[in-house]
Amino acid sequence: xxxxxxxxxxxxxxxxxxxxxxxxxxxxxxxxxxxxxxxxxxxxxxxxxxxxxxxxxxxxxxxxxxxxxxxxxxxxxxxxxxxxxxxxxxxxxxxxxxxxxxxxxxxxxxxxxxxxxxxxxxxxxxxxxxxxxxxxxxxxxxxxxxxxxxxxxxxxxxxxxxxxxxxxxxxxxxxxxxxxxxxxxxxxxxxxxxxxxxxxxxxxxxxxxxxxxxxxxxxxxxxxxxxxxxxxxxxxxxxxxxxxxxxxxxxxxxxxxxxxxxxxxxxxxxxxxxxxxxxxxxxxxxxxxxxxxxxxxxxxxxxxxxxxxxxxxxxxxxxxxxxxxxxxxxxxxxxxxxxxxxxxxxxxxxxxxxxxxxxxxxxxxxxxxxxxxxxxxxxxxxxxxxxxxxxxxxxxxxxxxxxxxxxxxxxxxxxxxxxxxxxxxxxxxxxxxxxxxxxxxxxxxxxxxxxxxxxxxxxxxxxxxxxxxxxxxxxxxxxxxxxxxxxxxxxxxxxxxxxxxxxxxxxxxxxxxxx
RNA sequence: CGGGGCGUGGCGCAGCUCGGUAGCGCGCCUGCUUUGGGAGCAGGAGGUCCCGGGUUCAAAUCCCGGCGCCCCGACCA
Numbered sequence: 001x002x003x004x005x006x007x008x009x010x011x012x013x014x015x016x017x018x019x020x021x022x023x024x025x026x027x028x029x030x031x032x033x034x035x036x037x038x039x040x041x042x043x044x045x046x047x048x049x050x051x052x053x054x055x056x057x058x059x060x061x062x063x064x065x066x067x068x069x070x071x072x073x074x075x076x077x078x079x080x081x082x083x084x085x086x087x088x089x090x091x092x093x094x095x096x097x098x099x100x101x102x103x104x105x106x107x108x109x110x111x112x113x114x115x116x117x118x119x120x121x122x123x124x125x126x127x128x129x130x131x132x133x134x135x136x137x138x139x140x141x142x143x144x145x146x147x148x149x150x151x152x153x154x155x156x157x158x159x160x161x162x163x164x165x166x167x168x169x170x171x172x173x174x175x176x177x178x179x180x181x182x183x184x185x186x187x188x189x190x191x192x193x194x195x196x197x198x199x200x201x202x203x204x205x206x207x208x209x210x211x212x213x214x215x216x217x218x219x220x221x222x223x224x225x226x227x228x229x230x231x232x233x234x235x236x237x238x239x240x241x242x243x244x245x246x247x248x249x250x251x252x253x254x255x256x257x258x259x260x261x262x263x264x265x266x267x268x269x270x271x272x273x274x275x276x277x278x279x280x281x282x283x284x285x286x287x288x289x290x291x292x293x294x295x296x297x298x299x300x301x302x303x304x305x306x307x308x309x310x311x312x313x314x315x316x317x318x319x320x321x322x323x324x325x326x327x328x329x330x331x332x333x334x335x336x337x338x339x340x341x342x343x344x345x346x347x348x349x350x351x352x353x354x355x356x357x358x359x360x361x362x363x364x365x366x367x368x369x370x371x372x373x374x375x376x377x378x379x380x381x382x383x384x385x386x387x388x389x390x391x392x393x394x395x396x397x398x399x400x401x402x403x404x405x406x407x408x409x410x411x412x413x414x415x416x417x418x419x420x421x422x423x424x425x426x427x428x429x430x431x432x433x434x435x436x437x438x439x440x441x442x443x444x445x446x447x448x449x450x451x452x453x454x455x456x457x458x459x460x461x462x463x464x465x466x467x468x469x470x471x472x473x474x475x476x477x478x479x480x481x482x483x484x485x486x487x488x489x490x491x492x493x494x495x496x497x498x499x500x501x502x503x504x505x506x507x508x509x510x511x512x513x514x515x
Numbered sequence: 516c517g518g519g520g521c522g523u524g525g526c527g528c529a530g531c532u533c534g535g536u537a538g539c540g541c542g543c544c545u546g547c548u549u550u551g552g553g554a555g556c557a558g559g560a561g562g563u564c565c566c567g568g569g570u571u572c573a574a575a576u577c578c579c580g581g582c583g584c585c586c587c588g589a590c591c592a
Contacts, residue, residue: 040527047586049586049587050586053585053586057526064584064585066583068583068584120591123590123591124590124591145592174592176591176592178590178591178592179516179589179590179591180586180587180588180589180590180591185592186591186592190592192592239592258592259591259592260592261592262592294592295592296592297592298592299592327551329550329551330550331549331550331551336550363550364549364550364554365550365553365554366549366550366551366552366553366554367550367551367552367553368550368551368552368553368554369550369552369553369554370552370553371552371553372552372553373553384551384552386550386551387551388551389551396551478588515591515592
């Protein structure tokens with residue numbers, strides 16, 4: 001059985017609880033309650049940024065590193081990332097992709113080969129100029145993304161249309177020198193997945209771009225319970241070097257948008273820059289058409305900001321490193337033996353059914369303290385097992401999202417799995433409801449500005465397509481066009497006029513202030 | 516880079532105006548009693564007061580100069 005290091009004696013295997021109607025943790029000393037100051041959480045409504053940081057610290061997801069802008073991902077945070085990786089990796093494999101690994105260091109000259117690309121990334125790169133005690137002949141950049149090195153290699157590997165498509169993915173770290181950083185959301189170094197594909201036709205490459213956008217969306221909804229809007233970005237917002245960028249945009253609890261995943265149709269831009277040509281069936285030479293796409297550890301930040309509350313993290317069951325915490329309760333040694341025996345049986349049954357369970361049998365820690373700890377860490381379900389429960393062949397099942405009820409031991413696996421599934425569904429439904437509650441359609445210029453200066457949210461409005469209008473709105477409201485929404489998200493009737501200039505609307509756009 | 520805040524045991528802070536033994540809460544260690552929503556008592560460990568100069572008999576405290584971190588804004592996944 002898996003155990004956790006206890007702060008007192010015992011081992012820990014855990015379970016969460018409903019965040020009952022008890023008040024949130026209070027300041028030390030108040031109400032006779034005490035808690036470690038480092039675990040104190042600023043109320044979300046008081047200061048969202050502080051709340052976000054506090055949740056991360058409380059749940060032990062990450063910590064600051066000695067280097068500005070960098071973060072340490074702690075085991076509990078990394079476990080969430082690993083679950084994300086597992087789900088996404090399986091989806092990539094199902095759609096025919098293979099993993100590979102390209103190096104961290106890229107010749108500086110490579111970046112310069114694609115004009116927009118270098119313009120976009122040069123200011124953000126870290127450059128290595130010395131190695132082995134000597135000045136390097138050509139500086140090496142720490143990859144801010146890997147298009148350049150990958151196309152340099154593809155031009156070696158691809159000769160014929162028979163070599164296409166190439167469907168690659170890599171899990172890697174990258175470095176982008178950011179002015180301002182935030183845990184998970186924007187750090188100097190971050191972990192991500194970058195897919196790179198090369199195709200014989202433009203159509204096929206764009207189909208691939210959209211396929212992956214759909215994969216991302218499905219992952220965000222089904223695993224993260226975070227429902228994004230999807231659609232293309234405007235020219236101003238697209239990836240440096242792409243022909244078109246598509247994105248998933250999710251709405252956080254402070255009503256700011258988070259770009260959660262992007263998928264780019266690159267046309268032949270990189271193929272031309274790196275001379276990645278192939279021979280067609282009829283003997284001609286053509287450049288490959290390509291796509292690239294990525295999601296990063298930023299998703300962990302999105303997960304936190306989508307669901308969590310003033311008690312701490314709320315983690316959707318499918319991505320919860322610990323789905324169930326079992327907390328035994330006893331008074332005497334005799335009770336302890338019986339209760340532990342029952343708790344271990346429950347834990348074993350759940351584990352055998354594929355549930356991630358922790359049994360928290362740490363000695364000398366009161367049950368209430370354990371509840372708070374697991375709640376802070378976002379564990380979706382807690383099972384409490386005390387002498388009374390043993391006698392009645394039951395356990396108390398408490399949900400992180402609220403509610404506590406007895407469950408018969410005989411049906412524990414079904415009850416727990418049912419609860420996990422319900423919590424997963426409820427979180428998605430709640431997030432979708434919140435998104436719609438904070439979306440306004442057919443906004444006027446005044447409404448848009450008012451919304452952005454106030455409550456925030458997604459503002460749907462008409463857009464003539466001109467960069468001037470896009471810039472005008474941004475200057476007036478600090479909101480950017482997050483996406484030109486895909487059909488299923490569009491308004492009916494479609495907006496008739498541009499929010500900014502009042503001319504005929506060619507498109508519908510969704511504005512929001514964004515991370 | 517601009518604006519704000521902050522650097523004192525692991526964490527959160529007080530002390531600084533008015534220089535003179537470095538304190539409090541939580542956490543940690545030991546023991547006993549506890550355990551159905553953050554346990555109690557007793558004992559104990561733990562600090563280059565961010566760094567460097569200066570003033571002074573004496574600096575966490577006063578002066579000068581650095582550095583670092585966090586938050587807010589301009590750039591970005």
